[in-house]
Amino acid sequence: MRGEVEQLVGILFRTLAEEGYTEAQTALLDTYQSKADTDREELAEELFVEVVTNLSYHLETETEVEVLVTAIEQLLSWFSSLVEAAPVAILAVETDGQIEFWNDGAERVFGWSKSEVHQRPYQDVFAASSDEMEPHLAQLQDGKQLTGLETQHQHKDGSIRDVRIWAAPFRTRHERFEGATFVISDVTEQKQREQRLSVLNRVLRHNIRTDVNIIHGHLNQLAETVDDTTEHLRVMEDRLSNIIQLSDAARHIEQLRDEGEDGLTTIELESVIQERVTRLRKESANATIRTTLAESTAVVAHELLPYALDNILDNALEHNDAETPLVEIAVSTGETAASGQTTVSVADNGPGLPDHEQAVLTSEEETQLNHSSGLGLWLTRWIVRNSSGTLSVNKSTWGGTRIEIRLPTQTS
The missing domain is CATH 1.20.1440 (de novo design (two linked rop proteins))
Structure with a gap:
């Protein structure tokens, strides 16, 4: 109904x-x-x-x-x-594409009054090129909806606006096409901000990496003339590494924003986790790393998911103060195929994730009250969310941290 x-x-x-x-x-x-x-x-x-x-x-x-x-x-x-009252443009067109309805929001967004656009073809009013909307109007005539279509429309003053469109066809009881209704949001300022931030981000990343490489080279030369165990040199090396990691995280955040759902792919968890376990066992020889992996477990996730797993696994060992650090990794699927979920669990015997770090993984936005020491955990959350997954944090069996990521299972 x-x-x-x-x-x-x-x-x-x-x-x-x-x-x-x-x-x-x-x-x-x-x-x-x-x-x-x-x-x-x-x-x-x-x-x-x-x-x-x-x-x-x-x-x-x-x-x-x-x-x-x-x-x-x-x-x-x-x-x-x-x-x-809607702050967006809402309009309706007839079967021939002529505008029949035009709300106040449309006048605020595009500058034309109702009388100026009434009975004028949609394409003539908006499109930068006359045939730009033809294929999309054809979709509506075929009974299909437009959902979040991003394109450009022309303002009355001649400027080009970036817009996002939702539209649905009108149909009679006999399923005959009788026109369509449109909801159009002006996203020009949002797009401009994104472009400026993107340019700024790339310039800063490039300059930071260049400066860090120069400093790193001078530090190496300095290290040859002093005791290798000098604490000051070690601290500077660590800080430079942190800057590089922040630069990499910023690059991944930009990639995550630009790709969105286009970045989704099929990922074989078994091979991805085995690669990381091999690396961790070499880097942390005194740690015990156990795995329980289901064979041939594939999930649909963003291509940056391996980076998110790196963050979680590195965090489990880096801050683990146990005499023998323990990390347990498990992958399981739902009891039935219909459940459609695969769970990746990482548990450790460390001191437990601080409350403000847990908030990073479970809250929607960063504030001064839950400010994390870095971008890694934030990026982990965003990657999981862009993968249509969920993330939870609990206490592990040994009093440390247990992080669970649930992702859509790839179906054949």
Whole structure:
């Protein structure tokens, strides 16, 4: 059932109550209660038929018409106020593409008044090139929707605006195309900010890497003339490494933003984890690293998922103060294929992840109260989220940290 039918039934019910037609209202309520177990869509359709039947039975024809008109007017008033108050452009076109409806938001976004665009072809008003929207309008005629389509439209003053479009076709009961409705958001300023940040990010990364390499070279020369165990040199080496890691994280964040869902791919977890376990066993010979891996476990995730696993595994060992650091990695799938989830668990026997670091992995935004020491954990969260996955943090069996990542399983 369509939402407008359900809303109309609800408004009719309230109208009957407000006008004092209690007998017709009670009959409608009895009908609703008697069909409580009916499918929601089927129920609303039946209720609509029942309410009209009840109105005919309990009210005079003139009164029946008045109640129906009042309810429909109220519904239209709600829709109208919603459309006019919307901060985005909302418009409707006829079968030939001519603009029939134009809300106040459209005038604010594009500069044209209702009278200036009424009955003008959509392409002539907006498109930088006359045939730019043709294939998308053809999609609507074929019954398909436009969801978050990014393109460019022209403002009345001649400037080109970056826009994001959602649109759906109008169809008659006989499925004949009767036009379409559009919701258009101006994202020009957002795009400009993204471009400026992208340029700034790349320039800074390049300059930082160049300067770090120069400093690193001078440090190596200095180290040849002093004791290799000099604490000052070690601290400077560590800080330079941190700067390089921040630069790499910034590059990955930019990649994550630019690619979005386009960066999704199939990843074989077994081979990815085995590579990291081999590396960790070489780098941390005194640590115990155990794995429980399901064979041929593939997930759909962002291509940066291996980087997220690196962050979690390195963190489990780097801050582990146990005499013999222990990291346990497990991969499991749902009990049934229908569950569609694969879980990657990393548990350690370290001191436990501090509360502010846990907040990084579980909260939506970074504030001064949960500021992390670096970008690694934030990037891990964003990679998992862009992979349509979830992430949780709990205490491990040994009192350390247990991090679980749940990802969509790749189905054949």
